[in-house]
Amino acid sequence: MATITSKPAVEVSATTDPLQLIDVDHVRFHVGNAKQAAFFYAHCFGFQIEQVSDLTTGSRDASHYLLTQGNIRFVLTSGLSAEHPASLEVAMYGDGVKDVAFTVFDAEKAFEKAVRNGATPAPGGEPRTLRDEHGAVTTATIRTYGRCVHTFVSRAGGYDLVNVKKGGVFAPRFRRADGPGACAPAGGCAPPSGITPVLAVNEHNRKNPCGLKYVDHLVGNVEMGRMNHWVAFYESVLEFSMFKHFDDKDISTDYSALMSKVMASGNNLIKMPINEPAPGKRKSQVQEYLDWHCNTPGVQHLALRTDDELHSIAALRARGVDFLTLPDAYYDRVWERVNTMLTSHGHEAVREDHEAVRKLGILVDADDEGYLLQLFTKPLQDRPTLFFEIICRRGSQSFGKGNFKALFEALELEQERRGNL
Numbered sequence: 017m018a019t020i021t022s023k024p025a026v027e028v029s030a031t032t033d034p035l036q037l038i039d040v041d042h043v044r045f046h047v048g049n050a051k052q053a054a055f056f057y058a059h060c061f062g063f064q065i066e067q068v069s070d071l072t073t074g075s076r077d078a079s080h081y082l083l084t085q086g087n088i089r090f091v092l093t094s095g096l097s098a099e100h101p102a103s104l105e106v107a108m109y110g111d112g113v114k115d116v117a118f119t120v121f122d123a124e125k126a127f128e129k130a131v132r133n134g135a136t137p138a139p140g141g142e143p144r145t146l147r148d149e150h151g152a153v154t155t156a157t158i159r160t161y162g163r164c165v166h167t168f169v170s171r172a173g174g175y176d177l178v179n180v181k182k183g184g185v186f187a188p189r190f191r192r193a194d195g196p197g198a199c200a201p202a203g204g205c206a207p208p209s210g211i212t213p214v215l216a217v218n219e220h221n222r223k224n225p226c227g228l229k230y231v232d233h234l235v236g237n238v239e240m241g242r243m244n245h246w247v248a249f250y251e252s253v254l255e256f257s258m259f260k261h262f263d264d265k266d267i268s269t270d271y272s273a274l275m276s277k278v279m280a281s282g283n284n285l286i287k288m289p290i291n292e293p294a295p296g297k298r299k300s301q302v303q304e305y306l307d308w309h310c311n312t313p314g315v316q317h318l319a320l321r322t323d324d325e326l327h328s329i330a331a332l333r334a335r336g337v338d339f340l341t342l343p344d345a346y347y348d349r350v351w352e353r354v355n356t357m358l359t360s361h362g363h364e365a366v367r368e369d370h371e372a373v374r375k376l377g378i379l380v381d382a383d384d385e386g387y388l389l390q391l392f393t394k395p396l397q398d399r400p401t402l403f404f405e406i407i408c409r410r411g412s413q414s415f416g417k418g419n420f421k422a423l424f425e426a427l428e429l430e431q432e433r434r435g436n437l
């Protein structure tokens with residue numbers, strides 16, 4: 017069974033570099049119906065529907081649902097009018113990731129430094145502070161690729177991230193989703209059992225954890241020829257550095273290819289691979305994403321870290337999560353490939369039960385530092401855009417390069433089924 021760990025936040029002080037990232041504050045999704053999407057992510061992936069900000073809390077323009085698991089915080093946002101930016105974006109792109117927000121010591125200073133470094137402020141992204149009797153949350157937002165943004169978040173008083181991680185209120189105008197007022201502002205419609213649907217799913221998920229701990233990495237797809245532009249952006253604006261890069265010889269099949277460079281924050285808090293399509297005989301999976309995303313760059317997948325891949329995948333499969341299916345022949349070769357690599361570098365062989373790995377359809381890869389287990393969901397919405405990866409690292413800090421070929425062949429089968437190859 018998994019040991020419980022979560023990525024530690026970074027120690028900071030007033031003298032810390034303004035662009036020192038303390039944590040991934042949250043990942044915001046723009047969705048068509050946050051109330052319903054909250055149940056999808058809770059039911060399928062085991063998230064707590066923890067807090068909500070909506071008409072009942074004085075949020076007149078949008079609804080926001082805070083979903084939590086381990087050190088993962090998702091905010092699902094839906095506009096309440098046709099003109100709201102979230103509504104306009106959902107009409108264009110469908111559901112997907114809008115914002116990868118970072119906790120920093122001082123959001124205003126981080127924003128100013130990023131802008132000095134060449135960032136463009138997002139529309140309405142200038143620093144602003146929401147304050148009430150419990151504390152204050154300051155946010156400031158810059159643009160990154162496509163329609164995506166990064167918000168710097170600094171927190172004070174009761175809104176400190178340490179408190180939020182213990183279940184404290186996320187920001188002004190949020191309330192617990194399963195506490196008083198969960199059903200109606202007047203509190204007069206509690207069902208006879210006293211169990212609201214949110215309380216029921218949260219209780220079930222507390223008793224049946226999926227073991228997801230934090231965001232390991234987050235991959236962006238950009239247009240052909242633009243990868244190096246965005247690599248330079250992350251280097252100069254956010255002072256990230258290049259962690260790894262792969263070219264189309266690494267990541268290609270007979271038909272499709274891509275190139276990828278992995279950018280990492282200074283403290284390796286977050287890694288952000290950036291993909292661009294490479295020419296192949298057939299359409300690259302990155303190009304398929306762009307085609308269904310208004311030819312606009314965006315987040316292709318979020319990799320969620322677990323300490324126990326077998327437990328997490330079994331739990332997610334039992335909940336109905338649809339994963340990519342690999343040809344069974346994958347397992348004819350994988351153990352020799354991976355265990356040879358591991359023993360040649362003096363590491364233990366893969367300790368997970370090999371037959372259980374095969375039955376659960378999990379991918380395995382190794383490098384000179386160790387191995388990893390990973391598996392990819394099918395798209396999380398009707399459009400073939402955003403998906404999740406569930407990853408467990410046993411020493412390896414890479415991204416499953418040895419699986420790319422097998423994975424891409426599986427992806428191409430799916431593309432073909434969608435008529436997009």
Ligand code: FE2
Pocket residue numbers: 233235317319405415
């Ligand atoms: Fe990944």
